[in-house]
Amino acid sequence: MICKQIRALYVFITSLLLMVTSNAFSNELESVRVWPSPDETRVVVDLKSEVDFSYFTLSSPYRVVVDLKNTNLTAKLPVLVKDSKILAKIRSSTAPSKGTYRLVFELKAKVTPNLFKLKPTPGGQYGHRLVVDLPHSSRSSSKPNQPVSNASATAVSKDASQLAGNADIIVAIDAGHGGEDPGSIGPTRKYEKHATLSISRKIAEQLNSVPGVKAVMTRKGDYFVNLNKRSDIARSSKAHLLVSIHADSFRSAKPRGGSVFVLNTRRANTEISRWVEKHEEQSELLGGAGEVLAKTNTDKNVSQTLLDLQFSHSQKEGYKVATNILKEMGKVTRLHKKEPVHASLAVLKSPDIPSVLVETGFISNPTEEKLLFQRSHQDKLARALSKSIVQYFEQNPPEGTLFAQRKTAKKHRVVRGDSLSAIAKQYGSSTQAIMKANNLKSSGLKIGQTLIIPGSSKPIAIAKASNPVETEEITHTVKSGEYLGKIASKYKVSVASIKQQNSLKRETLWVGQKLKITVKLKDLPVRKHKVKRGEFLSKIAKKYGVTIDSIRKTNKLRSDTLAVGQILLIPNK
Numbered sequence: 001m002i003c004k005q006i007r008a009l010y011v012f013i014t015s016l017l018l019m020v021t022s023n024a025f026s027n028e029l030e031s032v033r034v035w036p037s038p039d040e041t042r043v044v045v046d047l048k049s050e051v052d053f054s055y056f057t058l059s060s061p062y063r064v065v066v067d068l069k070n071t072n073l074t075a076k077l078p079v080l081v082k083d084s085k086i087l088a089k090i091r092s093s094t095a096p097s098k099g100t101y102r103l104v105f106e107l108k109a110k111v112t113p114n115l116f117k118l119k120p121t122p123g124g125q126y127g128h129r130l131v132v133d134l135p136h137s138s139r140s141s142s143k144p145n146q147p148v149s150n151a152s153a154t155a156v157s158k159d160a161s162q163l164a165g166n167a168d169i170i171v172a173i174d175a176g177h178g179g180e181d182p183g184s185i186g187p188t189r190k191y192e193k194h195a196t197l198s199i200s201r202k203i204a205e206q207l208n209s210v211p212g213v214k215a216v217m218t219r220k221g222d223y224f225v226n227l228n229k230r231s232d233i234a235r236s237s238k239a240h241l242l243v244s245i246h247a248d249s250f251r252s253a254k255p256r257g258g259s260v261f262v263l264n265t266r267r268a269n270t271e272i273s274r275w276v277e278k279h280e281e282q283s284e285l286l287g288g289a290g291e292v293l294a295k296t297n298t299d300k301n302v303s304q305t306l307l308d309l310q311f312s313h314s315q316k317e318g319y320k321v322a323t324n325i326l327k328e329m330g331k332v333t334r335l336h337k338k339e340p341v342h343a344s345l346a347v348l349k350s351p352d353i354p355s356v357l358v359e360t361g362f363i364s365n366p367t368e369e370k371l372l373f374q375r376s377h378q379d380k381l382a383r384a385l386s387k388s389i390v391q392y393f394e395q396n397p398p399e400g401t402l403f404a405q406r407k408t409a410k411k412h413r414v415v416r417g418d419s420l421s422a423i424a425k426q427y428g429s430s431t432q433a434i435m436k437a438n439n440l441k442s443s444g445l446k447i448g449q450t451l452i453i454p455g456s457s458k459p460i461a462i463a464k465a466s467n468p469v470e471t472e473e474i475t476h477t478v479k480s481g482e483y484l485g486k487i488a489s490k491y492k493v494s495v496a497s498i499k500q501q502n503s504l505k506r507e508t509l510w511v512g513q514k515l516k517i518t519v520k521l522k523d524l525p526v527r528k529h530k531v532k533r534g535e536f537l538s539k540i541a542k543k544y545g546v547t548i549d550s551i552r553k554t555n556k557l558r559s560d561t562l563a564v565g566q567i568l569l570i571p572n573k
C-alpha cells in the first residue's frame with residue numbers, strides 16, 4: 001500500500017519535471033509524413049520531444065487547424081498532397097500566440113479527424129510523433145471499412161453464386177506491417193513491410209488465376225492497418241481463410257528459415273511471448289489509438305463456450321493449412337520449425353476464420369534478408385504458398401463453392417459391364433487412386449456399388465485472361481426434357497464447347513445438373529423489365545448497363561414517359 005503511494009508520488013513528480021523541462025526547451029517539428037490508404041489518410045508529424053497540442057476544424061473551405069505549443073519548425077512546408085482522397089495540402093499559418101506553431105490541413109471534404117500522440121519506438125526508428133488520421137468518408141473511422149470499392153457488388157454476386165453452388169473461395173492475404181510500422185529491419189536496413197507486401201501481392205495474383213478462388217488483400221499499399229481492421233476486412237469479405245505474411249527476426253543473425261504459426265488460445269509458450277513482444281507491442285506502439293487493447297477486453301466478455309467452439313474449428317482447419325504450407329514451403333526455402341507453432345496472436349484471433357501466420361524467413365539473417373527481397377525467391381514462396389492453399393481447399397472445399405461442386409460431382413454408380421480401369425479412364429483418374437479412395441482390396445466391382453472418384457491428381461488449370469465485355473459465363477440448370485443440342489442452340493454455342501467447358505465425357509444430362517456456358521452477350525436470352533414506381537428510362541438503362549436509345553429502339557417507344565407495370569424488353573448491348 002505505502003509502496004504504491006510512494007510510487008504514485010514519484011510518477012507525479014517526474015511528470016511535473018518533464019512538463020517543466022519540455023516547457024523550458026522549445027520543441028521542434030522535424031518532418032511531416034503523409035500515408036494515404038484506401039479509406040483514410042494518416043499524417044505523421046515528427047517532433048523532437050513530446051508535443052503539447054490543441055486543434056479545431058473550420059469549414060468553407062474545410063480545414064483542420066493544429067496548434068503545437070512551444071514548437072519551432074525545421075521541416076519543409078507547405079506539403080502538397082497528390083494521392084489522398086481527403087487531404088490537399090499541409091501549410092503553416094499565423095500563430096495565435098508567441099512560441100506556438102500553427103499547422104493547417106486543407107481538406108477536400110468535411111471529416112472528423114482523430115489526433116493522438118505516439119511515443120518513440122523501442123527500436124529507435126521513430127521519435128515522438130503526433131498522428132492526424134483523416135477518414136475518407138464521414139463514417140466513424142473505427143467502423144470496419146469495406147475492403148474494396150466494389151465490395152457490395154462482390155458480396156451480391158457471391159451470394160447469388162453460393163446459391164448456385166459455384167461460389168468462389170475467398171482467401172484474405174494479410175501483408176504484415178505497413179506505413180508507419182516498418183516491422184523488423186534487416187542488417188542492410190531493408191524493411192519487413194516491403195517484403196511482406198511484395199510476397200502478398202504475388203500470392204494474391206497466383207490465387208486469383210485459379211478458377212473458383214479469389215484473394216482479398218488487407219492492405220494494398222504502404223500504409224498502416226491496425227490488427228482489428230485486418231480481421232474486419234477478412235470478415236466483411238467473407239473470407240474462408242486468413243493468411244498473414246511476415247518475416248521473422250532475432251537479436252543474432254544466425255537463425256534462419258520459415259515457420260508457420262496457428263491460432264491457439266490455451267497453449268502459450270516462449271515462442272509466443274517472443275513473437276508478441278516483437279510484432280504486436282511494436283505494432284500497437286506504432287499504430288497507437290489503443291483500439292486493439294480496448295477491443296480485446298470486450299472480447300473477453302463474449303461467451304467463452306461459444307468462442308471455444310468456433311476456435312476449435314478454426315484451429316483444426318488452420319492447422320491443416322499450416323501443415324500443407326510447411327510441406328510446400330519446405331521445398332523452396334529452409335524451415336526454422338518443421339511443425340506448425342501454436343500461438344495466440346491478435347491477427348489470428350478471428351474465431352470464425354481459420355487463420356495462419358507465415359514467417360517467410362529471418363530478415364535478421366543477411367542471406368535471408370537478401371532472398372526475401374529477390375524477385376525470383378518471392379515468386380517461389382508465392383507459388384509454394386498458393387499451391388498449398390489451393391491443395392487444402394481441394395481436400396476441404398467449403399460448402400456452396402465451385403471446389404465443393406467439383407468434388408461432390410465425382411461419384412460413380414457401377415453398372416453392368418463397368419470395369420475399374422474403364423471408370424478410371426472415364427474420370428481421368430487411376431485404378432490405384434479409386435481403389436485407395438474406396439478402400440477396395442480387389443478390382444472386382446458389384447453392380448449398383450457407388451464409387452467415390454478421387455479428385456483429379458492434375459493441378460487445377462490456371463485461368464485464361466478473363467473475357468472482356470463480349471462474353472459472359474452463365475450457369476444453366478438442366479430442366480426436364482432438355483438435351484445438350486437443345487441447350488447449345490438456345491445459347492447459340494456448340495455442343496462440343498459445353499462438353500469441354502464442363503468436362504463432360506457423355507452426352508447424357510440429369511435434371512438439375514448445372515452447366516457452365518460461355519455465352520456471347522448479344523446471344524443472351526432476352527431480358528424483360530417491369531417498370532416500378534419512380535423508375536425512369538435512364539435509371540433502367542443504367543441498371544442493365546445499356547443505352548437509353550437502345551431501350552427506346554427495342555421497345556419502339558414514342559415517348560420517354562413510362563407507366564408503372566409496363567414491360568420493357570432490355571436489349572443485350
Ligand SMILES: [Zn+2]
Nearest residue numbers: 176183246247
Ligand atoms: Zn512481422
